[in-house]
Amino acid sequence: MEAISEEVLQINGYNLHLVQNQKFKTVNIVAKFKAPLSRDTITKRALLPYLLKQGPKNYPSRKELQIKLDNLYGAVLSIDGGKKGENHIISLRLEVANQKFIPNETGILEDAIALLNDVIFHPNSSNNAFQPQLFDREKNTLKQKINAIKDDKMSFANMRLIDEMCKDEAYSLHVHGYEEDLNSMTAENTFEYYQKLIREDDLDIYVLGDFDIEEMKQLISRNLERQSQEVSQDKEKTKSDTNSQGDKPLEIIEKQNIQQAKLHIGYRTNCTYADNEYPALQVFNGILGGFPSSKLFINVREKNSLAYYASSKLESHKGLLLVFSGIAPDDYEKAREIMELQMTAMKNGEITESELSEIKELIVNQLLETMDHPQGIIELLYQQVIANNELKPTELIHKIKQVKLEEVSQVATKIEQDTVYLLTTNGGKQDE
Incomplete structure (x- = not known):
């Protein structure tokens, strides 16, 4: 396995990560803006990707932007937002053909970097405001996205679990924002916030591909620049608020007109990506519910036919373990009991060497x-x-390969059940 080479330097108000890799025929440039999650700004941040991908001043429509991308040998641009731990991240990704492999072509990379600079720093605006028609249209697009979550019952149940589990914690904020905020958002005040974000967010820019390091430094330095304060090399990570439920987990039961109930359980792992035990936690999650051969899938779904699906996933930077299942409404108590038994078995070290080695191999292959x-x-x-x-990714893989049974059991003892959330039918057992 080839180690990943990454050179990090500070230029033009951001951290530049140069990642040389000869495996790919394209060059990938990714800009990541990071700020602490905040109720005051989350909806504006959720809207910005929709606005920015409609095209910058020089290409002020989706069509003109696409023509420009097509002229760059079919370059692909994507922009989205998400949360990692208690940070909100806006990512802009541009994948472009490597001019090294195109005869008589020398200007693609510079053109592509200049285009990304336009998209980030010169959006379609005038008089310190986004274009009103564009703003209203994309605001409506975001509203539809927010409402679509309610129709996707698995996503809705997960959102409600986090609402209850992380109440009064920044992590509970909805990544797509809130419909009630949209009425007070204008083309002017959203543009004002965008300018603040451009100045103040932590910005990391990654360039990955087969290129000459010095040449790429020059290209980036010439074409991507922002006016901001000095980049801090030793920024403290965002502190994660934690309000555990204590000894007794919180139980929330809500009802809707649905046929399949959603039983989602949230645990505090008391371990994050920054901790030494994280590789063991990854293995723990794999054995519990990360794969079709895991305990939840086999015992809840296969052996007892109690779930349409049963799985688990980690929120690595917040220290959460989330368990998901879709069940028949009348099977709530039984399904919950069997799901909790799998966690107890893990805490008691009821894991075989063959389970351990199989899951480690699956995780390594996934990485x-x-x-x-x-x-x-x-x-x-x-x-x-x-x-x-x-x-580093290669170091993470090495550490996962080294995880022992006792380390998995040890990390399991730190995991605490916090909240049980059931979204069930209006009829049936829960009405009694």
Whole structure:
């Protein structure tokens, strides 16, 4: 397995990460803006990707922007927002053909970097405001997205679990924002917030591909610049608020007109990506519910036919373990009992060596598969920025391979059940 080479330097008001990789025929440039989650700004931040991808001043429509991308040998631009731990991240990704492999072509990379600079720093605006028609249209698009969550019952149940589990914690904020905020948002005040974000967010720019380091430094330096304060090399990571439920987990039961109930359980792992035990936690999650061969899938779904699906996932930077299942409404108590028994079995060390080695291999293969894609490599590298902790992807893989049974049991003892959330039918057992 080839180690990933990453050179990090501070230029033009941001951290530049140069990642040389000869495996790909494209160059990937990713800009990541990071700020602490805040109720006051979350809806504006959720809207900005919709506005920015409609085209900058020089290409002020989706069509003109697409023509420009097509002229760059079919370059692909995507922009989105998300949360990692108690940070909100806006990511702008540009994948462009590497001019090295195109005869008589020398200007693609410079053109592409200049375009990304336009998209980030010169949006379609006038008089210190986004274009009103564009703003109103994209505001409506975001409103539809917010409402769509209510129709996707699995996403809705997960959102409600986090609402209750992380009440009064920044992590409970909805990544798509809030419909009630949209009425007070204008083209002017959203543009004002965008300018603040451009100045004040932590900005990390990744360039990954087969290129000459010095030449790329020059290209980036010439074409991507922001006016901001000095970049801090030793920023403290965002403090994660934690309000555990204590000894007794919170139980929330809500009812809607649905046929399949959603039983979601939230645990505090008391361990994050920044901790030494994290590789063991990854293995723990894999054995519990990360794969089709895991305990939840086999015992809840296969052996007892109690769930349409049963799985678990980690929120690595917040220290949460989330367990998901879709069940028949009348099976709530039985399904919950069997799901909780799997956690007890893990805490008691009821794991075989063959389970351990199989899951470790699956996790390693999953990570290697992620590293087969340029964006996957960048996301893995960015985990270190979020955690403010150096754990390179190759080192993570090595540590996962070394995890022992007792380390999995040990990390299991720190895990505490926090909240049980059931979204169930209006009829049936829960009405009695």
